[in-house]
Amino acid sequence: MTDERDPPEIPLEPFPVHRPESPFPPLYESLPPNPADPPSDWIETADAHDLPTRENRLAALGRFAFPPAPPLDDEGLAARDRRWTSRTIVVATAFLLVFNAVSPLNWSRQQAPSWLQGTVQQMSEVWVGELAVFGVDMPRQGAREAWMAARDARFVSQEPVSTAP
Amino acid sequence: MLFPTLAFGVFFLFVYFTAWSLDRENGRRKLFLLLASWFFYAQWDWRFVALLIASAVLNWAIGALIARTRERGDSRTAWMVGLGVAANLLILGFFKYYGFFVEQAADLLMRFGWERDLPLLQIVLPVGISFFTFQGISYVVDVYRGKTPPAKSLVDVMLLMSFFPHLVAGPIVRASDLLPQFDRAPRLTRAMATHGLLLIVWGLFKKTVIASELSVNLVDPVFFDPSAYSAFDIAAATYGYAVQIYCDFSAYSDMAIGLAALLGYSFPRNFDQPYRASSMQSFWRRWHISLSSWLRDYLYVPLGGGRKGLISSCINVFITMVLGGLWHGAAWTFLAWGALHGGVQVIERLFRAALGERKVVPTIIGVFVTFHIVCLGWILFRAESFDLAMQMLQGLGRMGPVVMLTPLLLTLIVGGLAMHWLPPRAIEGVAERLKAAPSVTLGLLIGAAILLVEAVRPEGVAPFIYFQF
Numbered sequence: 192m193t194d195e196r197d198p199p200e201i202p203l204e205p206f207p208v209h210r211p212e213s214p215f216p217p218l219y220e221s222l223p224p225n226p227a228d229p230p231s232d233w234i235e236t237a238d239a240h241d242l243p244t245r246e247n248r249l250a251a252l253g254r255f256a257f258p259p260a261p262p263l264d265d266e267g268l269a270a271r272d273r274r275w276t277s278r279t280i281v282v283a284t285a286f287l288l289v290f291n292a293v294s295p296l297n298w299s300r301q302q303a304p305s306w307l308q309g310t311v312q313q314m315s316e317v318w319v320g321e322l323a324v325f326g327v328d329m330p331r332q333g334a335r336e337a338w339m340a341a342r343d344a345r346f347v348s349q350e351p352v353s354t355a356p
Numbered sequence: 357m358l359f360p361t362l363a364f365g366v367f368f369l370f371v372y373f374t375a376w377s378l379d380r381e382n383g384r385r386k387l388f389l390l391l392a393s394w395f396f397y398a399q400w401d402w403r404f405v406a407l408l409i410a411s412a413v414l415n416w417a418i419g420a421l422i423a424r425t426r427e428r429g430d431s432r433t434a435w436m437v438g439l440g441v442a443a444n445l446l447i448l449g450f451f452k453y454y455g456f457f458v459e460q461a462a463d464l465l466m467r468f469g470w471e472r473d474l475p476l477l478q479i480v481l482p483v484g485i486s487f488f489t490f491q492g493i494s495y496v497v498d499v500y501r502g503k504t505p506p507a508k509s510l511v512d513v514m515l516l517m518s519f520f521p522h523l524v525a526g527p528i529v530r531a532s533d534l535l536p537q538f539d540r541a542p543r544l545t546r547a548m549a550t551h552g553l554l555l556i557v558w559g560l561f562k563k564t565v566i567a568s569e570l571s572v573n574l575v576d577p578v579f580f581d582p583s584a585y586s587a588f589d590i591a592a593a594t595y596g597y598a599v600q601i602y603c604d605f606s607a608y609s610d611m612a613i614g615l616a617a618l619l620g621y622s623f624p625r626n627f628d629q630p631y632r633a634s635s636m637q638s639f640w641r642r643w644h645i646s647l648s649s650w651l652r653d654y655l656y657v658p659l660g661g662g663r664k665g666l667i668s669s670c671i672n673v674f675i676t677m678v679l680g681g682l683w684h685g686a687a688w689t690f691l692a693w694g695a696l697h698g699g700v701q702v703i704e705r706l707f708r709a710a711l712g713e714r715k716v717v718p719t720i721i722g723v724f725v726t727f728h729i730v731c732l733g734w735i736l737f738r739a740e741s742f743d744l745a746m747q748m749l750q751g752l753g754r755m756g757p758v759v760m761l762t763p764l765l766l767t768l769i770v771g772g773l774a775m776h777w778l779p780p781r782a783i784e785g786v787a788e789r790l791k792a793a794p795s796v797t798l799g800l801l802i803g804a805a806i807l808l809v810e811a812v813r814p815e816g817v818a819p820f821i822y823f824q825f
Binding site for chain 1: 362545618763806
């Protein structure tokens with residue numbers, strides 16, 4: 192890599208056939224030898240978790256104010272799973288009370304007249320009416336209409352079911 | 357009080373929360389579950405709660421007597437177990453078969469010219485009597501055989517026989533499965549709860565959508581008057597009934613297993629994709645497993661099983677299946693159904709004895725043939741009489757327009773059969789994934805699934821088919 196032109200005996204080819212000598216001295220030979228590694232400070236018996244770590248002061252305050260609970264025993268785990276199941280059931284029930292509000296109303300209309308039936312019917316009618324304002328009955332209604340359309344579908348050249356024997 | 361009703365939903369919510377609030381005191385919890393089960397049963401007819409209690413007291417007393425006699429070193433316990441089995445069969449026979457046998461006896465006497473006024477009684481069949489008497493028999497026999505220790509208290513036996521998830525239509529849960537679970541306060545894990553909830557929703561869908569739709573719009577009209585329909589409709593109704601009875605009965609079992617799981621108890625599996633069976637033997641290892649294993653342990657094995665050679669085992673299988681047919685109902689059609697299943701199993705055994713275990717029929721052909729034999733059996737099972745069954749079979753050769761079968765019903769039939777080719781433990785797999793979800797997410801998913809089922813189900817719910825057994 193010099194600014195000098197190639198000597199005439201070297202054929203001019205797109206790529207040089209040998210590497211030209213560098214005017215600079217060899218790079219690595221000029222460097223001083225590497226110094227030896229210092230002796231290791233690794234402590235075989237030390238546990239990395241024992242080493243002091245820097246903790247966010249706010250987190251430390253939080254940990255002080257609300258210390259973490261001890262790990263759960265079997266009974267604690269079982270209670271946690273029970274609570275999880277109960278929450279799941281409550282959420283599903285609440286969802287159905289909102290989106291399937293018409294179900295208690297239908298049930299009350301199928302019962303013999305009684306105090307309970309009358310009370311449930313009155314409460315359900317108010318509940319269904321209030322919720323209908325928000326359109327929460329639409330998913331159920333939409334699914335029902337789609338199902339009824341599928342039920343009414345017939346094969347080609349098939350008569351309506353009402354004329355069946 | 358049927359499972360897929362609002363009344364049962366309210367009842368179960370009350371039972372669930374109260375039972376878990378009593379979990380620190382197992383005795384009170386069991387007592388509460390027992391009272392709840394009696395309340396559940398009393399919704400059909402409160403008088404039969406007394407029968408349930410009497411049956412449980414009888415079996416508990418026989419079990420205790422057997423254990424005490426054995427403790428004293430007295431080996432004469434065979435007559436006690438005989439007494440227990442006879443008493444259970446007497447209860448079953450009186451309520452279920454009295455009318456049938458008296459009618460047959462009267463017919464027979466009339467043929468010989470000895471017409472008599474036999475005492476015909478209009479006996480109301482207690483719901484689920486076949487199930488709780490079979491459980492009583494299994495308890496007494498298991499105590500006698502030493503397979504299970506006698507129950508520690510009368511409450512345990514009462515709860516074993518009356519526990520509401522399995523009370524009216526199974527599965528037939530053995531004492532050896534359930535009594536050890538009653539000994540300690542149950543635990544509920546996320547996996548168990550998720551699995552239970554999914555089984556309840558899946559059962560709800562199978563019963564109220566597939567089985568009800570097929571029953572109301574296809575099966576019932578065609579089986580009522582087969583002469584009015586063509587071969588296509590009759591074939592569709594036959595396949596439809598195969599799907600209906602599977603979806604109906606397996607739905608009950610699924611919901612029973614799911615409800616028990618939510619209360620912390622584990623029931624055995626009762627169905628395992630039965631229409632995937634490539635032989636009748638395989639079918640009975642997949643259909644109503646708790647009954648088929650009961651028949652094996654308490655009927656086939658005591659008859660001699662396969663210990664005395666091929667012919668003896670064939671006879672024993674045939675007798676077992678015929679009596680299994682009779683268990684389903686007091687009618688000749690049920691006997692014929694049992695005989696068909698027994699006869700085909702005998703033929704299979706003879707073939708197996710002649711050809712060895714090597715496979716001579718491809719699985720797909722085995723599945724096809726087995727399914728159609730099962731469908732033939734369902735015609736006998738469903739028809740009100742032999743005449744109607746014969747009309748159904750004759751109608752299979754009658755050409756005419758398709759009247760009853762609609763695209764939706766065809767989809768339900770195909771879907772009901774296709775679910776047999778889902779991965780065998782699909783629900784467990786989904787539950788395993790969903791158990792890590794937050795409770796709100798799972799609650800919304802469960803609620804949305806129930807909402808969808810509620811939106812498309814027909815008005816009202818027909819009782820489960822197996823209630824009549």
